[in-house]
Amino acid sequence: MPDLGSSMRAVVKKVVRAGRIDARTVDEIVKDVQRALLQADVNVELVMQLSSQIRERALKEKPPAGANPREHVIKIIYETLVEIIGKGVDVPLKEQKILMVGLHGSGKTTTVAKLARFFQRKGLKPAVICADTYRPGAYAQLKQLCDQIGVPCYGDGKAPLKIVKEGLKTLKDDVIIVDTAGRHALEKDLIKEMKDLVRILKPDQKILVLDAAIGQVAGAQAKAFNDAVSITGVILTKMDGTAKGGGALSAVAETGAPIAFMGTGETPEDLERFDPDGYISRLLGMGDIKSLIERAEESLGKGELDVKAMLRGKFTLEDMYKQLEAINKLGPLKQVMQMVPLGMEVPDDAYEVTKDRLKKYKVIMDSMTDEELREPKIIGSSRIKRIAIGSGTATEDVRGLLKYHKMMQTAMKGLRGGKFPMRKMMKRFKI
Amino acid sequence: MFDVLRRKVGAFKSDTKTLILERKLDEKSLEKTLQAFELALIESNIAVPVAEDIISSVKAELLGTKIGRRANIDEILESALQKAMIKVLSANEFDFDEYIEKAEKPVNIIFVGVNGTGKTTTVAKIAQRLKKQGYSVVIASADTYRAGATEQIETHAERLNLKVIKHQLGGDPAAVVYDGVQYARARHKDIVLADTAGRMHTNVNLMEELKKIGRVTSPDLVIFVDEATAGNDAVERAKKFNDAVGIDGSILTKVDVDVKGGAAISIAHTTGKPILFLGTGQEYDDLVKFQPKWLVNKLLEG
């Protein structure tokens, strides 16, 4: 995430540095927020509207007693965005019919399989219907995805409406998910077809599948889909890339439909519940320390991982050991790293630690003494040799581990080194 | 289309009238209107940093210009912006048809890009175009990864009556392209079009795989395919693909969906390579040769 973060970090810095909030400071902050949102692909008009809202509230509202006026502005920015994006929505776990719609290549077919997998995991019986008769290979694609997860797939015909009618007769499963061809606002015939599909299927949910990278056109396209069939939810795909997904904010603002899930990869497993805090942090390019800490505490129980000490810059091999364990429980390193507000750029290599490498690191550390874990500095070449033999690894592996630790330590120091107002953030989050 | 740009240009114009009276173009008097201009470019789906770059180059040009009392300031401004954008779109320009005509056969062309941008469809469109021009074309189906990928390209090939070289699901894509080139050599075919799997530029393994395809098959042209609907991320992914495999040009698809076309400028600015074609629909003939002037005029004239 090379650029990610720089914009909002500047905002936070400004807010924190400003002695008091005057109109000029607010203007400056608002300008930075504007740029962050525009760069995240939020619609220009919506950005202007939001920023004047933020400016107005920041100047008018007095911070509550005891609260820092600067933190107050950040809170206003956050609240303004939450108000639009909402809290996300849980798809109900019951018998239902779902219609998936969206632009060409947005990820509908893949997401149909992901949703089917989701219901399957929750103990419901899903089945899917392929109503895309236009795209070459559409049925083969959906069928192969369904075969991977053992879900029935009905389709392979010539007329979408007929396929759906017959599919409904044939399939007796709990959740029926219908995949449709890609289409856009100006394709009158296909918009009409979509309406006809709604008439025949009578879906409980009409999900708009939106590519995270979509630009300024997001709002207008979402509106067209909503006008035609009244969207009930949005799924934001391809969030595993670098796009910030601001198009979703425009789409939600236009349709009022909440975001249900995010797609984070190409397999049926790569579906995550939508998390508004994480989303807003990503939009603004601000690391989401809040959810990192929450999740760390949730999955570890108190005392196991000393987040406080870690962020203060004391970062021993022992800490790293715990951190690696935590990461195993939390999810991919990259995602965890994205939640940490980095005051510095972390080298790309830091992200590329694979699960296997993590496992190896733990094996190596098991062969270290407590002293070595606390004071990695004392590990010279003779100790390296001993550790390698003890853990059944090569000396390069041990050196690799030490190098990785150094890199992480530097990163942690960067957090402390004043490039990011860490102490203030910690105070804010009551660490 | 581009109403906002029109509107903003309108604002721009009213400001410039006072400028004529004052007969000077200093930074302060230009700032507000240039900002409005920048916003208009962003609304036309040009990425923020790219819009900023273009505006600052226009600014640099304007600040150096002496304005006569009767000079038409609107024309000066518009031509500065036009010039800046044409410059972006014309870097390293080359004529695709001419290139194909002159290149040693078989020509190996590889299509790359992130997921779902329209690579496979574009391969079919280019195949149709080349076939119409009298070339013999072979398709290498190097997407051995995505479900239904082979069926998709095979259906296209069947309709266009073309040979597809393919391996089984999960096979080595570099080997497929290699086989495609070997096949073309043996049968004296003119052109190999290699369709690769969509991949996120953040996926290290898949980007390595792409580099390997490049190493093993030494393509004559690497074409980056992205969609007109993409916003700011167009910059990041164009950069990453260009860094990984060195692209020679780009194709912008789905221009029928997002007619603003600003992504063309983001991509050209980032890669320094020309936009070759625009995709304007899902039919084989929905492919137009890209003309920098055409896009810029659209942007300016609304």
Ligand SMILES: Nc1nc2c(ncn2[C@@H]2O[C@H](COP(=O)(O)OP(=O)(O)OP(=O)(O)O)[C@@H](O)[C@H]2O)c(=O)[nH]1
């Ligand atoms: N990296 C990544 N790729 C995705 C994600 N969701 C879908 N894809 C990929 O995006 C491409 C398009 O996905 P599809 O599911 O075919 O899209 P679609 O909307 O059904 O496309 P049409 O039916 O042609 O309109 C494929 O390469 C998918 O594997 C995601 O969350 N992350």
Ligand SMILES: Nc1nc2c(ncn2[C@@H]2O[C@H](COP(=O)(O)OP(=O)(O)OP(=O)(O)O)[C@@H](O)[C@H]2O)c(=O)[nH]1
């Ligand atoms: N409207 C429109 N749709 C297009 C255009 N080009 C491609 N598409 C559609 O976009 C969708 C995805 O196209 P593909 O050719 O499968 O994209 P891809 O890049 O090969 O996708 P992956 O291989 O999954 O990464 C299909 O539904 C195409 O019909 C275009 O110029 N205009």
Ligand SMILES: [Mg+2]
């Ligand atoms: Mg599909």
Ligand SMILES: [Mg+2]
């Ligand atoms: Mg493809």
